[in-house]
Amino acid sequence: MKSIKTIGLLLGLLSVFSMQGQTKQWTLEECVKYAIDHNISIKLSDLDTQSAEINKKDAFGNFLPSVNANASHSWNVGLNVNPVTNIAATSTTQYSSMGAGVGVDIYKGLQNQNTMRKQKLALIASQYQLTKMQEDVALNVANAFLQVLFNKQNLKVQQEQLAINQKQYERSDEMVKAGSIPRGDLLDVKATVATSQQNVINAENTLLISKLSLAQLLQLKEFANFDVVDENTLQDENNILEKTPMDVYARAKETRTELKIAQTNLEIAEKNVKIARGAFQPTLQGFYNINTRISYADQISIENGTVVSSPAPPFWNQFADNKGQAFGFQLSIPVLNGFSVRNNVERTKVDLERSKIDLEQKELDLQRNVYTAFTDAKGALKAHESAIVALEARQEAFNYATEKYEVGLMNSFDFNQAQTLFTNAQSEVLRTKYDYIFKIKILEFYFGIPIIQN
Template identity: 30%
Template sequence: MLKISFKFLTVTCCMFFVCKSYGQDTTARPIAKIWDLAACLQYAKEHNITLRSLKLDLETARQNQLLAKAAVLPDLYGSASQSVNHYNQATGTNGNNLNYSGSYGVSSAWTLFQGGYLKTNIKQQELLVQSSSLSIMETANSVDLQIAQAYLNILVDKESIIYNKDLVTTSTAQLEQIKRQFAAGSVAKKDVAQFEAQLATDKFNLNAAENAERNDKIALRTILQLPALREFDVVKPDTLSNATSTISLNTLQDYALANRPEVKNAELGTQIADLALSKAKSGYLPTLSLGAGVGTSYARDPSYNAFRQFDNNFYQQAGLTLSIPIFTKRQNKTNVSLAKIQVEQSKLTLENTKSTLALTTESAYNNMQNATSQYAAAAEQVKYNQELYRIANQELKVGVLNAVDFYQQRNLYVQATQSFIQAKYNAALAAKIYEFYYGVPFKL
């Protein structure tokens, strides 16, 4: 009983410490609840499924590269076979006989020349590894753009929520004021109803802004591919730069065409296609290989010593084999034709990539200029409408402004404020996107 109790106590203690350690490991690095833009970008680089899949493609390309390099080496195979035959004698006694036979050997083959195919294949596989790396960079850039857009959408929602909360607070105070005026008999019942309707509209708009924030957070989490979280929020920066980039369009386009991964990848595509054409042409050339082997074989009765045959039946052989393609049923010609088509296709891809990038950067430049102009105009608009709305509030309090005129001015202020919020973040995003094509990482 003492032994059983001691064993039970030992197992229980071990399970306790294992569970405690496991709990510490799982909580050591919990998923954060508050994210800044840098954390979002870094998390996506490590966890985005598309990027992880492309990284596996890169590993596949590296394995193919190693295989291509190993193809120039000789191989080495060992072989062994052993069999037993049982038969009845046709004449003489009726006894059974057994016959043993076997063969053992080692062989090697070495391709000495294959029309340059092996060396060309090595170069092509090296370029394919580089191409896979560039594909990862392309996708990472695309993911960064999506994250920046989704992140700024949430910031727009947050500012809209603050603004709509202020409107609800103001509308509530105004409704209380108009009720007091109605009780004093200075305004009609319809004026009270109008303020009540406006308060309901403001509450609806606040709810819509909060719902937009929730949806945009889901959109960002979808890009990040985060698991379901009860709490998830982003950091709102204290200040947001809306300065227009000083990089000229020509300078940026020259940099982008020389450094962007999509252009480099397209250029590699033309080189890979050229090497594929060289490989196809090598099919017209002969192949020279060296073969060698050693081995032994025997077929003897049970009384024979199997190891003695190494002295009597041991062979060695070596030879060269030359294979000359004479008629391949149009296989080589078709391969060359298809490779030439791929070369032309790769050139078109490169041309389209450069053209698309040039147009994209020009569009980004125009968007930045337009967004900056709209932001400056919106800032002026909201400035003057805010002052007019302040005056309208004062006039409403002293009873010199009716509800219709007040709400007309209020609506102008609301529209101006909404336009200003959108223009501010559009200007910031447009500038960041433009500089992103110059290699400047996203940073608020």
């Protein structure tokens, strides 16, 4: 009984360790979400958004009055004029002053209002930029993910081909012993097996490199056992190719982030022109100041050879008696500032024209990219369909070549050629399949369909 329990315990431990040793397989959705959460460029873009939020708070602060307080303390030794009594005397006096002032902009050429509107737009632009960064990362991850899938499938093809070649070598060995084919054909088949083994090794290395590339794109620190799920169901689920290029372009103009960024930058440039023009107008400020002075040390003076000490007035009496207030308005009218204001306005106008041209260029680029993506997706679909037809033909040709080779009606060289063409056709089907999937993802991306559904 004890031995049975011991064996059961060991089996349980082995099952636990085997489960822990299993490699986590990532889905496309998991890869994209992880990359968005950990990508360094996205984190930097998020910091830019936070900076834009702070700039917006600065703009709001321009509407608030400025309040400042001041205080000072000094020691006056020797013959000095007491700033409180205005009497010259030889004394050591401690003197304190304190005050507060309030200032507020009443009119400033609408610069504060336009600055506030500009910073709101700048915040929106930074948020758009963050979104675009996330979209670009998602697209790059999807491309790398599909590359891993292709390499995994290609490795399976090479492994299956190696198994076929090994069986063919065993069959050829039997045929040589039976005298059906010359020994030279067996050596050719043996060389083919060695080539297949090399192809498997190359496919394994290519798969490993593609996994490492995807893992690094995700900012994974430990990626020795990184792997992805074999998603063979990826296809044109949204029937995007049923749309016309104009339909996709019209939708892209409404949804694409790069256009939103360019449009927002244009509006920011317009606000900059208004802010610069506001400097031509006069500014009006209101102010209010209050201050008081205190001298709180006995004064010592010499009169007719006699030392005379006169006490300072009481502290709180001085605090109340020496108060002073000032309030009023300050009007500033710009007359001549070395053409700096005018030049600044002209400079902002140039930036405005540049923003208009940038928006036009972005629209042209988007139209070209959409039509190119649509054409590429159509071409990728046709290429995949042609590859499937070619594979079916190569499959039949290979089956026929196998039959002829086994009865001695085909030499090993021609048989290897047929086999190589069949293997290449299999790889081409896989390549065109994942190329088609990625081109569809790009086209859906322009149509406003995210890489992963939320």
